[in-house]
């Protein structure tokens with residue numbers, strides 16, 4: 001049986017681990033031709049064996065991002081997955097945190113879209129999927145000041161792009177996860193361990209936020225990305241789609 005993304009070409013950022021990697025693999029399983037990119041080339045190891053094209057790419061480098069998408073394109077699917085989670089408040093956020101979060105979580109999302117749209121128009125349409133979060137405009141999360149601010153901006157980008165291209169066959173949606181068990185979550189758990197009284201306690205605090213009593217896994221998010229990328233979601237655009245184990249209930 002043909003996969004749901006048969007004949008489609010997909011570009012994925014931050015595909016070295018976590019949600020991006022799981023999604024690149026899921027896209028390929030569904031029949032897409034996939035280019036998987038990441039800042040750390042070594043993290044892409046193993047993907048080529050799955051028939052995925054791999055490319056080291058720092059999405060903070062506007063020219064490199066634009067060139068990568070233009071040179072390897074045109075694409076039907078763009079998954080802007082790269083992002084970083086600062087843990088801070090309006091008081092503790094530094095100028096560096098603010099600038100970095102906006103460059104990575106917001107500007108790189110825009111630059112990817114800007115580079116991908118001409119190719120999508122050439123192919124008669126496409127699906128842009130942006131990585132937002134439940135934290136931001138859907139829920140105020142403690143100690144996620146600049147993170148939530150940037151992820152709210154990603155929803156703004158999503159709706160704006162959806163409105164501008166809805167009549168031209170390009171859909172644009174955002175995925176808004178709760179807490180997902182990925183390598184960078186391990187870093188956040190470690191960073192909170194002292195205050196929480198240990199690693200187990202810090203992990204338990206993340207789990208306790210989820211009404212279902214468990215963390216999400218990257219494959220669950222990847223399956224939502226597959227659906228949004230597919231023609232099955234052809235009537236869906238401009239939507240922040242929450243997938244969060246009940247965190248924002």
Ligand code: NAD
Pocket residue numbers: 013014015016017018019020037038039040043057058059060081082083084085104131132133134176177178179180181182183184185218
């Ligand atoms: P992760 O944070 O574990 O991994 C991030 C990947 O991004 C790494 O492979 C890293 O090398 C790459 N990367 C970092 N800087 C980069 C850059 N400048 N250019 C290209 N690649 C770069 O992965 P994750 O936890 O799956 O997070 C992926 C996205 O999902 C992020 O945007 C994050 O904000 C979002 N998200 C995650 C969670 C969660 O709980 N894990 C929840 C909501 C949203």
